[in-house]
Amino acid sequence: MKELENMQAIVLNDFGGVENFSAATLPIPEPGDNEVLVKIMATAFNPIDYQMRQGATERKRMHSPILGREFSGIVIKTGKGVQQFAIGDAVMAASGSMGSNGTYATHISLPQEILVHKPTNISFAEAAALPTAALTALQCYKRLQLPASARIFISGAAGGVGLVLVKLLIAAGYTQLCVTAGNEDSKRQLLLAGLLPSQIIDYRLPDLLQTILIQQNGQLFDASIDLVGGHLSELCADVLLTNGIYQDVTALSTPAARETLFNKGTVIMNISNYAYSLTRQLRYYGDSLRQITAMLEKGILTPSPVYVTGMLSVETVQQSHDLLERNQSRGRKLVMTIFPENE
Structure with missing residues (x-):
């Protein structure tokens, strides 16, 4: 031929x-x-x-x-x-x-x-x-190096990276997870991935930060993984405790988010497969x-x-x-x- x-x-x-x-x-x-x-x-x-x-x-x-x-x-x-x-x-x-x-x-x-x-x-x-989503999710997971008891917040968790990451974390025994999603299809996929309904927050809610803090009994998170950027990068910064970990997957954080992260002495991890x-x-x-x-x-x-x-x-x-x-x-x-x- x-x-x-x-x-x-x-x-x-x-x-x-x-x-x-x-x-x-x-x-x-x-x-x-x-x-x-x-x-x-x-x-x-x-x-x-x-x-x-x-x-x-x-x-x-x-x-x-x-x-x-x-x-x-x-x-x-x-x-x-x-x-x-x-x-x-x-x-x-x-x-x-x-x-x-x-x-x-x-x-x-x-x-x-x-x-x-x-x-x-x-x-x-x-x-x-x-491949792309899995490599990014795996890098997020491996670089966190936190105990399974850690409290972790993820924005945009129903995307390609988020779904793989949620599955990796659940498989490793992490239970203190809180994520954002925006529609019923996305929430359904996160439930199928193994999250509980109480762990999924609609990012369109008014007073989103207050809603999360009330649900978490005022406890802040050890790490936030920002898969969205923009105004949600500010939320990811706000929910972090002092010296917490902020994983930036998008490079789309706002000046307000960066100011909050600096004021909290945050450990910032830039997640990039391209770097290699x-x-x-x-x-x-x-x-x-x-x-x-x-x-x-x-x-x-x-x-x-x-x-x-x-x-x-x-x-x-x-x-x-x-x-x-x-x-x-x-x-x-x-x-x-x-x-x-x-x-």
């Missing part, structure tokens, strides 16, 4: 609105000695995608006009130095800016260190939705993701809910960006199918 020469992709032609996306036919990348060429089966959407599209500071991480930073797929070619993967292997990765291109495409070439085998007990769509790629510590990605897949295979973790928005097309990308921007994912990770599961 003649080897394919071209791939299909959705490219971003300029910063701004979703009208700047278009379809393109491009050469399939050739894997280097330490790289693996993958036929992408599914990819997921993340807030950084639309932030890049808008031309926000996240655009500095772009190295290709093809957006998309995580995927699942099947190995179709390997470099001569690759030993961990073979043609036909089902794989997944948080490729970020480390692959040949983004994942709104039919193919990608990437270093073998960041790739892992897909667990057999989850679908390609579920696998595509997992800057110093080419590529094994971090594969090693960390293998910890997640092992927990999935043992049933310690379950895949997060996904919503397949469509097949690879400009329209699917536009719709997905719109849903993310309007915060309408409703506790599900948005996924685009590149090839049908049985293909």
Whole structure:
């Protein structure tokens, strides 16, 4: 059979609105000695995608006009130095800016260190939705280093990172958790993850801080994990005790939040998976993701809910960006199918 020469992709032609996306036919990348060429089966959407599209500071991480930073797929070619993967292997990765291109495409070439085998007990769509959120959640969990009796507050817990993090914390025996969510679908997903109704606070409530303090009998939290930023970063700062831990996942805290954190002598942890790629510590990605897949295979973790928005097309990308921007994912990770599961 003649080897394919071209791939299909959705490219971003300029910063701004979703009208700047278009379809393109491009050469399939050739894997280097330490790289693996993958036929992408599914990819997921993340807030950084639309932030890049808008031309926000996240655009500095772009190295290709093809957006998309995580995927699942099947190995179709390997470099001569690759030993961990073979043609036909089902794989997944948080490729970020480390692959040949983004994942709104039919193919990608990437270093073998960041790739892992897909667990057999989850679908390609579920696998595509997992890597970025799971790596972030695992970093949050491992860097906390708090006893299971610690009181932990999480904003935006029904998102991709939050759901994995909640499951990790519950599996490790943490019971003093309090989280925010904004709609019934999100609350339902958090209940399925193992939280009690009393642990879930609607962030739209008036006097939100007072509501939380009353419910907590005036006790402040040992740590707050900010997955939202903006005005909720101020809430995360307000609920912390002196010398507590503030984990910043978004870099979107407000000046008021930063002033409160400084006044409380807070330990600030910036959570960034991107940091490891800057110093080419590529094994971090594969090693960390293998910890997640092992927990999935043992049933310690379950895949997060996904919503397949469509097949690879400009329209699917536009719709997905719109849903993310309007915060309408409703506790599900948005996924685009590149090839049908049985293909």
